[in-house]
Amino acid sequence: MRKALSGLTLAALLVLGGCKATAPGSVETKIATEAKKVTIGGKDWKNPAPDTPEAVAEGKGHFQHHCQICHGMDGHNSGVPFADTMSPEVADLGSKDVQDYTDGQLKWIIDNGIRLTGMPGWKDILEDDEKWKIVRFLRHLPAKGSEGIPEVFKEEKEEHQEMKQGAKPGEAAPHTHSHGGAEHKH
Numbered sequence: 001m002r003k004a005l006s007g008l009t010l011a012a013l014l015v016l017g018g019c020k021a022t023a024p025g026s027v028e029t030k031i032a033t034e035a036k037k038v039t040i041g042g043k044d045w046k047n048p049a050p051d052t053p054e055a056v057a058e059g060k061g062h063f064q065h066h067c068q069i070c071h072g073m074d075g076h077n078s079g080v081p082f083a084d085t086m087s088p089e090v091a092d093l094g095s096k097d098v099q100d101y102t103d104g105q106l107k108w109i110i111d112n113g114i115r116l117t118g119m120p121g122w123k124d125i126l127e128d129d130e131k132w133k134i135v136r137f138l139r140h141l142p143a144k145g146s147e148g149i150p151e152v153f154k155e156e157k158e159e160h161q162e163m164k165q166g167a168k169p170g171e172a173a174p175h176t177h178s179h180g181g182a183e184h185k186h
Contacts, residue, residue: 041112045104049132051139059137062130066122068150075141079149088117094141106135 049055064073070080075093077083083090091098101109110131113121122131149157 040101040105040108040114042104042106042108043102045102045107047103047107047132047135049129049136051136055133055136056140059130059133059135062126062134063137066126067134069152070118073147073150074144075138076144078145078147079153081153086118090118092144093138094144098138103132103135103139106138107131110134 049059063071063075067075070077070083070090071093072078072080072083077090077092080090093099098106109119110126111121111123113119126134148154
């Protein structure tokens with residue numbers, strides 16, 4: 001009985017020790033990056049959306065509506081608090097790795113997502129024209145940080161600040177001010 005219990009304890013420790021989540025190493029990252037290049041389709045698809053300021057602006061609008069929650073307003077993850085804590089990290093869409101994809105590959109990624117990365121597929125959610133225009137926007141991304149922080153994260157930061165100061169979310173924090181020279185607190 002004692003041997004069986006010791007064996008069971010050892011097996012449990014090995015299993016639990018093997019379940020530790022760690023960031024992928026450089027070799028694992030390189031293999032995953034190369035595998036993505038092979039498995040992502042659409043390499044020969046041509047973008048039918050015109051490369052015009054109007055198409056880029058429309059693509060930016062769709063991007064702001066659907067993508068900025070993870071990629072930030074500028075596509076560089078600016079102001080997204082979890083972008084670098086995910087494993088793998090949320091892709092900076094202005095990076096050489098992303099910009100080296102063809103327009104068709106980017107459209108394929110938008111359609112299908114990338115398994116095990118957090119990137120969802122939008123195949124039956126967005127129209128093809130909208131996705132192609134998002135690709136046009138990705139080719140004309142604004143400078144990192146130039147678009148500010150996504151509103152949802154700005155609001156979250158403000159609410160945390162208010163809570164630290166003793167206010168309930170949506171209420172003003174306690175403060176002192178005066179009316180006609182008489183100072184008082186709220």
